[in-house]
Amino acid sequence: MKKRRFYVVWNGQAPGIYTSWEECKAQITGVKQALYKAFDTLEEAERAYSSTPGEYIGAKSAPQKPNSELPDCIIKNAMAVDAACSGNPGMMEYRGVYIATGEEIFHFGPIFGTNNIGEFLAIVHGLALLKQKDIDLPIYSDSYNALLWVKGKKCKTKLPRDHKSEELYGYIERAEKWLKENSYTTTLIKWETDKWGEIPADFGRK
Numbered sequence: 001m002k003k004r005r006f007y008v009v010w011n012g013q014a015p016g017i018y019t020s021w022e023e024c025k026a027q028i029t030g031v032k033q034a035l036y037k038a039f040d041t042l043e044e045a046e047r048a049y050s051s052t053p054g055e056y057i058g059a060k061s062a063p064q065k066p067n068s069e070l071p072d073c074i075i076k077n078a079m080a081v082d083a084a085c086s087g088n089p090g091m092m093e094y095r096g097v098y099i100a101t102g103e104e105i106f107h108f109g110p111i112f113g114t115n116n117i118g119e120f121l122a123i124v125h126g127l128a129l130l131k132q133k134d135i136d137l138p139i140y141s142d143s144y145n146a147l148l149w150v151k152g153k154k155c156k157t158k159l160p161r162d163h164k165s166e167e168l169y170g171y172i173e174r175a176e177k178w179l180k181e182n183s184y185t186t187t188l189i190k191w192e193t194d195k196w197g198e199i200p201a202d203f204g205r206k
Contacts, residue, residue, distance in 0.1 A: 005019075005038045006040075006042050007021065007023070007024035007037070007039075008038075008045050009035070009036045010049070074140075077099070078100075079097065080099050080141075081140070082119070082201035082202050083115050083121075084115070085115040092111060092112070092114060092115065092117065093203075094107075095108070095201055096122060096129070096139075106125060108122075111168055112168060114159050116143065116149075117172065120172075121172070122141070123188065127139065127179075130184075131182065131184055138187040138188070138189050140190075140191040141188065141199075144190060147188055153176060155175065155176060
């Protein structure tokens with residue numbers, strides 16, 4: 001029997017507590033910076049709804065596929081990372097999402113850069129965060145290049161280093177330094193978009 005869950009919507013079409021994902025999704029779809037979270041009991045949901053969302057979620061949330069819509073082969077207790085870029089190069093941002101709930105774990109940007117750099121930095125950001133908090137979760141990325149760069153501990157971008165990209169290069173150097181100075185046991189997995197659809201951390205701008 002499927003476990004019943006309660007969904008708190010702080011920012012949506014009609015904020016409140018809902019008893020199904022379908023009802024919750026209807027309230028957050030199309031809402032920029034929608035804030036919501038699932039809870040196992042009504043008591044927890046009511047307590048959360050009477051509080052500020054910042055106490056329960058580290059950052060903004062966005063509508064993501066619930067577990068039931070993802071293929072069975074996907075590890076739900078995992079992180080997904082992705083980047084988006086308005087123009088390439090252009091204003092880039094990236095984020096990490098917890099697959100089981102669709103909650104955003106971290107978000108960075110926008111900053112001038114490229115999509116590949118964003119994908120690389122997102123993976124390293126995830127690795128560093130998990131190691132810092134001593135959490136063992138695999139990380140999914142849909143970028144083959146970024147996964148290779150992380151493995152080689154080098155961001156092999158061809159983006160010119162100039163006044164527009166100087167700030168970004170500072171983050172690249174910091175990420176490369178972290179990779180060279182730290183070991184990790186986190187499993188990195190290539191997200192197969194053709195088979196599984198868009199990665200849960202996708203920004204939905206295609």
